[in-house]
Amino acid sequence: ILKATNHFHPPISLGEGGFGLVYKGKLEGGQDIAVKRLSKESRQGLEELKNEVILISKLQHRNLVKLLGCCIQGDESMLIYQYLPNKSLDLILFDETKSRSLDWQKRFHIINGIARGLLYLHQDSPLRIIHRDLKASNILLDSEMNPKISDFGLARSFGGNETEAQTRRVVGTFGYMSPEYAVDGLFSVKSDVFSFGVLALEIVSGKKNRGFAHTDHRLNLLGHAWTLYQEGRLAELVDTFLNGEFEYAEVEKSIKVGLLCVQQNPEDRPKMSTVVWMLGKEGEIPEAKHPGFFTERQLVSGEAVASTNDVTITIPHPR
CATH class of the missing domain: 3.30.200.20 (Phosphorylase Kinase; domain 1)
Incomplete structure (x- = not known):
């Protein structure tokens, strides 16, 4: 070495x-x-x-x-x-110059690949794995832009019929953590589903959920996507660098699936097997409910946005 x-x-x-x-x-x-x-x-x-x-x-x-x-x-x-020559997704997706190389076909391919990787972890692997830190920087890209889920340092394996656990030390990344994990330390396959939903919306829009800014409001990316969904203006979420060159049916499908995945209640979120099926089929997608962490920031003029990504939350328990 x-x-x-x-x-x-x-x-x-x-x-x-x-x-x-x-x-x-x-x-x-x-x-x-x-x-x-x-x-x-x-x-x-x-x-x-x-x-x-x-x-x-x-x-x-x-x-x-x-x-x-x-x-x-x-x-x-x-x-x-x-070694994966295109490094991590965030370095391309959130870069104004490099993101132009990600046409819609590549973005939809990446969304589908991440979904299949998560389905394997949750259902088809020898162990049932919950990743717990799924985010753009942990998606690596090979020479053909095939996505590879990486960094399993925080992952947990489940055996038998286990589906949920609780931790006193919540370690993850702001903007991708599900509400039940960030607030109560509860994590399950549905926590990963929430993170996937955030990722899908980021890939469509080319914008980060955390630190998202819009001239018309102070909502985060989830709130912005939900508003456009309710008003029937989904095409407005698409990254402007695509210059309108995308397949609307696939964009609509990706956004709707993303919103289903970030619903407030974990029980309302689909399993990854359902996500893969919905992304691959033609037809109606179920209506989504209100997303979790639908937030509107009240920033003071000139206030700096914190740059740190990692968060550790200790949850006290009575003796």
Whole structure:
């Protein structure tokens, strides 16, 4: 690994998270790799890294990132993945220049691929996996823009007929967490469904849910999409960089499915098997109910928007 990464030389760093840096490398056989290396200064990450090894080593799906190997010994802890040249979805989707390369066909392909990957995690994999941190930066793209769900450090596996659990330490990302998880620490497959719904709306619009701004109101992206849905103006949600070049039936389907996934009540949200079916079929989509975290910000003039993405919430319990 030292030889493959030129002794972790910084110029080939692919990015950085709370755990440390991710490096690009090349094995002797010519295969490109990505190496996630836990920083020695990091006070977090080792448990998440071990969790990822345990879970992802048992998973195989074309829409999940592939783990090639790992090293947890002494001061070194690292994971070795397949290298994906287009990096993460957020770096393209939310960049005014790069997003122009994402035509509607590619966006709809990405939405469908993420849905199939989640269906595998929730239903078809050897373990029932709840990802708990599904977001644009955790969707990696290969050379053909095929999406790969990555970063299973916060994921949880369920056995038997388990469908829900509660945690006192909520760790995730603002803008993607479901209400029941952020407020009460309850997570289930429906928590991932909520995150998928946010992602679908972000992919259609090219806008982030968190920090979303509009000249006519102060709603977040979910609120904006819901308003357009109620007023029959769904086409207005589509990224303007597409210049009107999209298949309206697929756009309508994607937005409606996204809104079904972000409904306030977890029981109202569809399973991922239903999501995949609705995205792939022609016909009527059920009516959505009010979304969760439908918020309207009251910003003071000149107020800065917080830049941090990660949140840890401790939920106190009486003795």
